[in-house]
Amino acid sequence: MVALAVVSMVSAVWFADPYSGDYPFFVTAYRNLTNRDGLYVYHWMPHIQSGPVSLLAYGAASLAGLAGFPVLVALLGLVVLAIVARWCRQRDRSLAVLGIGGLVMVFEWRSLATWGHLDDALVLVIVMVSLVALERRRPGVAVLLLGLALAIKPWVVMFVPLTLASEGTWWRRLSGPATSVAVGSLFWLPFVVTSPDTLDGIRPSVEVARDSVVHLLARDGLTSVPAALRMAQLLLGVAVVTWTVVRGRLSCALLAGIAVRLLFEAATWPYYTAALVLGALVWDVLESRAVLPWATIAAAVLVFPPWWFDAPDVRASMRLVACLGALELVRRTVTRPGAGSAEGGAGAARGGEHALVELDAESGGVGELDPTAV
Numbered sequence: 508m509v510a511l512a513v514v515s516m517v518s519a520v521w522f523a524d525p526y527s528g529d530y531p532f533f534v535t536a537y538r539n540l541t542n543r544d545g546l547y548v549y550h551w552m553p554h555i556q557s558g559p560v561s562l563l564a565y566g567a568a569s570l571a572g573l574a575g576f577p578v579l580v581a582l583l584g585l586v587v588l589a590i591v592a593r594w595c596r597q598r599d600r601s602l603a604v605l606g607i608g609g610l611v612m613v614f615e616w617r618s619l620a621t622w623g624h625l626d627d628a629l630v631l632v633i634v635m636v637s638l639v640a641l642e643r644r645r646p647g648v649a650v651l652l653l654g655l656a657l658a659i660k661p662w663v664v665m666f667v668p669l670t671l672a673s674e675g676t677w678w679r680r681l682s683g684p685a686t687s688v689a690v691g692s693l694f695w696l697p698f699v700v701t702s703p704d705t706l707d708g709i710r711p712s713v714e715v716a717r718d719s720v721v722h723l724l725a726r727d728g729l730t731s732v733p734a735a736l737r738m739a740q741l742l743l744g745v746a747v748v749t750w751t752v753v754r755g756r757l758s759c760a761l762l763a764g765i766a767v768r769l770l771f772e773a774a775t776w777p778y779y780t781a782a783l784v785l786g787a788l789v790w791d792v793l794e795s796r797a798v799l800p801w802a803t804i805a806a807a808v809l810v811f812p813p814w815w816f817d818a819p820d821v822r823a824s825m826r827l828v829a830c831l832g833a834l835e836l837v838r839r840t841v842t843r844p845g846a847g848s849a850e851g852g853a854g855a856a857r858g859g860e861h862a863l864v865e866l867d868a869e870s871g872g873v874g875e876l877d878p879t880a881v
Contacts, residue, residue: 508592511609512585518617519581527576530565530623533557537566546701553707559694560658561626568625577620583628584616587785590635594792601798608788608800611807615785618778618812630660631782634761635789637669641757646670650683654690664688665744665764671752715773717819720827722773732773740771747834751841758793759837762786762802766833769810769826780810787833794840802836805829 536555540548540562548562549555555562568579588609595605619628633656637649650670656663670683698705713732715722721736744767751759765782772779784806791800809829811822 508589508605511588511606511613514610515581515584515588515613515616516578518613519577519620527573527620528622528624530573530576530625533562533565533623533625534569537562537569541566546698549698549705549707550702553704557626557660558658558691559698560655561629561660564625564629564659576623576625577617580616580620580625580628583625583632584613584619586632587616587635588612590639591788591792593639594789598792600792603798604791604800608791608803611800611803612781612784612788615781615807618776619781622776622778624778626660627778627782630656630663631785633659634663634666634669635785637666638757638761638789641669646672646683650686651690654687655694657687657691658694662741662744662768664691665741665748665768666760668745668749668752669757669760671749673755713773716775718822718826719773719775720770720823720830723820723823723827736771736773740768743767743771747837751837754841756794756837756841758789759840762790762833763837766830766837770830770834775822775826777812780807780812783810783829783833790836790840802833805832 533555536548536552536557539545539552540559544551568576571579591609591612592605594600616628619625633652637652640646640648640652653663653667653670657667667684667687670687672680672683674680695705715725715732721732744764747763747767748760751757751763762783763786765786769779769783784803787802787806788800791797791802795802806829809825809832811825816822
């Protein structure tokens with residue numbers, strides 16, 4: 508962890524972009540929020556896809572200046588790596604998983620600073636901390652964190668099902684996600700009431716990138732993203748994450764949700780890759796038994812940065828393989844014998860007090876099996 512921390516900090520400063528991508532744009536939005544535009548900030552700046560809490564975070568980050576911004580993003584990355592290291596220790600994973608997977612993660616995480624997207628870094632950290640809270644049987648903390656995340660980046664709604672209860676009435680089962688949505692809505696409500704076109708940010712006018720899966724399948728017939736595609740992306744993401752939770756595999760939720768997002772995403776910005784690599788690293792640590800983090804390596808290799816080579820169709824095909832491959836990994840993990848019975852449900856992964864788990868016969872000692880299932 509010390510070595511990864513040093514590499515993370517050095518790379519954050521050494522490879523820092525003096526313009527930091529969209530960072531100045533978000534700082535300007537923060538200043539408009541607190542000065543001229545106020546609650547009309549989304550009316551006058553319709554291309555913002557980040558919530559009000561995100562803009563406040565950019566305002567706080569601006570105190571460190573442009574030079575301090577990459578260091579701040581690197582610190583958030585270290586929080587993620589600390590959680591991964593904790594899981595590696597709990598499950599007695601090899602040092603190579605943390606070392607190689609951590610280095611790949613540091614390399615991809617830099618793009619969040621280079622492109623100025625503190626908001627995406629924040630929601631990824633929140634999802635990881637929420638998984639830790641659920642692991643420690645503190646669902647209330649996860650509910651509030653995910654509600655806060657909705658006010659940072661709306662696409663995180665696909666991870667709201669993480670707090671589905673495993674037993675009780677239908678209302679009790681849905682009370683966690685419903686509360687998260689309510690908390691997030693409280694932050695958005697003043698802006699929507701003041702300017703209803705604030706909701707236009709849900710369907711932003713994004714051009715379809717030539718190396719996206721959307722362009723690969725639609726070819727030249729689609730130049731901008733229709734609202735129906737955006738809604739399909741979010742609804743399918745919610746459905747897939749819900750499936751992993753109901754089956755008791757919260758460890759697959761991040762990889763599944765991000766794979767769906769990238770599959771339907773018209774843009775192919777490099778900072779999207781960090782989320783996919785993180786989801787793959789979580790799967791490598793919690794579900795794989797391989798000595799090396801092959802899923803993490805494959806995710807980084809298949810989703811190449813656009814400046815590596817100029818072959819849009821090839822990059823789009825590789826992105827398609829990466830997304831479908833990630834979903835196949837999730838499917839095999841969720842449906843394999845010993846993943847937990849219908850009686851156990853999501854409680855199997857959270858260690859619910861009354862969860863009933865059935866294990867098929869598996870080879871190996873008890874120490875090699877899933878601790879929560881044992």
